[in-house]
Amino acid sequence: MEMTGKTRRVVGRGLALAAAALLMAGCTAPSSQSKAGSTAHASHGASSPAEADPSPAHDEAADPGTPAGPAPGGLDLSICEPGEGKTVTPYDDDVIPAQTIPSVPGHTTTVAGQRIEIPGVAAAVIPERVGKSGCVVEYDAPGGCLGAVEISGAYIPEYAIPERRLPDVTLPGGETLAGAVLPARTVPAQWVQGVRQEEVCQNAKDAAPGDFVASVFRPSLFRSSVFQPSAFQASAFRASATVGNDHVASFSVPSASAPSHSMPSRSFPSASLASYTVSGSGDVEELRGDDVTSYATSGDVLFGSNEDTLRPEAATALQAILDQAAAGPSTRFRVEGHTDDVDTPEYNLDLSQRRAQAVADWLAGQGVDPSRITVTGYGLTHPRADNTTAEGRALNRRVVITVTE
DSSP: OOOOOEEEEEEEOOSHHHHHHHHTTTTOOOOOOOOOOOOOESSSOOOOOOOOOOOOOOOOOOOOOOOOOOOOOOHHHOOOOEEEOEEEEEEEEEEEOOOOOOOBBBBBETTTTTEEEEEOOOOEHHHHHBBBOOEEEOOOOTTTEEEEEEEEEEEEEEEEEOEEEEEEOOOOOSSOOEEEEEEOOOOOEEOOEEEEEOOOOOOOOOTTOOOOOOOOOEEEEEEEEEEEEOOEOOOOOOOOOOEEEEEEOOOOOOOOEEEEEEEOOEEOEEEEEEEEEEEEEETTEEEEESEEEEEEEHHHHOOOOOSSOOOTTTTHHHHHHHHHHHTTTOOEEEEEOOOSSSOOOOHHHHHHHHHHHHHOOOOOOOOOGGGGGEEEEETTTSSSSSSHHHHHOOOHEEEEEEEEE
């Protein structure tokens, strides 16, 4: 939730002391510790390649098969699936083109008056494979918090230079020239685990008007690159022979190789929320910092107990906030609902969503374009005060409005 330009946060709440707690929103304690990316190897990241056809004298490429193998065991890319409460930005797949190992053509010759076939080696294909670069996920967070950010893991599938065969040759008179088998050379899948920075929040729980609330910082993220080594398949040889006055030449199959491949590293920038001082008086309080201005009003003014319909007096408080925010035609509003811990989590989540929607509907009724309003219900998951007291529960029942240009 990195802010650009001037950002204004608007919060509905009950007490003057609660104004300072607006940006904190009772988030969890800040944590900048990230999970380090680690690299592991799997020996079975993709299906085994098809065996090349040993038939002689002409190219016959193997079926390239499925281009992408499964994710290696222990690597979970499910965070890249779209869902509520997060923004997913996928990275482009890393496509590694198919590679053809040329055939070595055979030929025919005359031995002891007979025409015989001297078979070669068919072409082989290393199929195209698709490295999955994963994604970056930015998780939603309440006002006064920088949401968690995660860069997923990534992988390059297993591949192999297929087995190739140099067939035996049986000569007139029964002598056999032994062929050879060029064994498959398999390179395991390579991958790196994802990295994450947790949500961080400003601590303004006990601040009063005139108090200073410190800035918070979320460190950058870095996921290391993924490297897959090259593969090498040795050469093969079939001996020569002489039958009477006829000579059968030796036959060589050159070695084959596949190049190494590297998937680039990924990073995500750091972010911060500026410090501010708490000020204001009356029903609407103002919290102003270097690049953030917030407005607060009594949460109990907005709704009755367990209600999602705005009280008549709520319009006065909300209009005062809207006037001070000086919203223009391009202003965007994010409305968040929060509750105390009375009743079940499911009930409170639904109530917070309905209350946030009621404020969003009011904004739309004042001419704010609905396409510029987003609504999120947090329920009881982000308290900013102690739910064991009546005063704390009153502080936790609030609606937060974030206003950005």
